[in-house]
Amino acid sequence: MDNTHTHDVLILGSGAAGLSLALRLPPTLSVAVISKRELVEGSTLYAQGGISAVLDAKDSIESHVQDTLKAGAGLCDPSIVRLVVERGPDNIRWLLNQGVRFTRDDAADDAGGYHLTREGGHTHRRVIHAADATGREVETTLESRVRELDHVDLFEHHIAVDLVTTRKLGGEDNRCLGAYILNRKTGRVETFRSRFVVLATGGASKVYLYTSNPDVSTGDGIAMAWRAGCRVANMEFMQFHPTCLFHPKAKSFLVTEALRGEGARLLLPDGTRFMPKFDDRAELAPRDIVARAIDHEMKRLGSEHVLLDISHRPRDFILEHFPTIYAKCLEYDIDITSEPMPVVPAAHYTCGGVMVDDRARGDISGLYAIGEIAYTGLHGANRMASNSLLECLVFAELAATDIQTHAQDYPAPPEIPPWDESRVTEPDEEVVVTHNWHELRRFMWDYVGIVRTNKRLQRAKRRVDLLHQEIIGYYSNFRVSNDLLELRNLVDVADLIIQSAQRRKESRGLHYTRDFPIKDRLQRSPTILIPDSYAPACWNDAARNRS
């Protein structure tokens, strides 16, 4: 059977970034969208708060730019921040045209009749939302639109294994020709050839034991791009959300900050309140301070969690304001109207990623990266709330424009040799994969989490090097599976995070190390890791100039 597919554009990932791009490409281009699970599964589906954009007459582009720069702690690229913020309002209009139904407020004349909220770091109301399930509304709307398109082929339950480049095939120049992709239903690796490849595979928060992200967030695209010869930047800046429900069965359930806003207190397992000794604002201190304090107390006590208690507020108040959290906790026999809930901080957002320029172009010609996978320069050392979905939309638009402009310059790729399975056998011991998976996520949490030290990073580096060798051996000898591919990618990404953290000898934004607790004014450039196989594509002057 011929396992080769040919398209003009191959999009790996079907979140806000991947689907927006598919919808923006013209019908003259044939498009394939690849998704590891069902089309809608990914971080986008779970986004709660909303999307930031200047939509209120009293707000301004300048104000959104300044807020973003401030949150980024001196590491944002100001020209990219301005570009994204300026494209914001048009991108929201584009979503409205696709049929996204944002929450309305008929009294909000200045905001075109839409309700805007204000989130941490924003000095104006500028977050447009669909109640508390914005991601679901956006993702399902884009999904139904894309399913209507004849020129877009959708491949669900397919996981990309690796990019195919001219370099890997022995060529001189470095152009992306497509990807090898495992069909999870048949277990066979298929070949996808294309003139352009776009990575839209999301973040890497699954590298940590606790995360708010869904299972698909294993950093696959970052690892694939790195192996193919692309630079990766700012991987030390992983954002942690202070409170996720801690329960063996409650996977990834985020407990909103609004609970603390309404008086919930953080307690040690023995019931002692601890936030006031860390910050005058106590439970209302910024996210990173709260997350660090919880981490400190958990490590000091060797405790698996702390407690969050709102039970002193009236029962009716809790039921009215937090019905979802109440119902979710009750599923695990926790009644938050009468007892505290166990919580842990959780990895939430990957600020760094594959380096791209202001048209989303990566280091290999024909290769783009958009969405959470990419390092664009927008977030710097800390992402401001609700700027990430905006980045997905704007960079999808920029990539679509660039692909359209250059569609004629890129000939169809040459034949790609089929995936070679002749020397591999069925895996003998799946336990190797599951064991290493747990070990990796555990030591990343303990040693490379919210608070770092030189010693912890060295310990983590030794372990990741060992895992790396073991996984490479396993990968070369046995037939690939979804779990093995994800583990291989997580090990690569963990290594990139550790290396980046070791290079930054200061504390800035989301990176905090006890050995260098102060921000160093001289270290105001991104941490850029360059793979041995790096050979810059000729199209990439803008990204290279930033290094």
Ligand SMILES: Cc1cc2nc3c(=O)[nH]c(=O)nc-3n(C[C@H](O)[C@H](O)[C@H](O)COP(=O)(O)OP(=O)(O)OC[C@H]3O[C@@H](n4cnc5c(N)ncnc54)[C@H](O)[C@@H]3O)c2cc1C
């Ligand atoms: C709980 C939660 C709440 C959030 N709230 C907000 C918010 O209010 N506002 C905001 O701006 N941001 C928010 N974020 C962040 C935001 O949702 C994400 O940054 C954004 O949705 C990422 O979109 P994406 O398209 O890049 O990736 P995703 O939506 O994660 O999609 C990734 C896609 O890639 C596919 N994929 C991955 N690997 C492979 C592979 N190897 N082969 C094939 N396909 C692959 C996946 O199947 C999926 O389709 C939140 C995140 C979480 C987890």
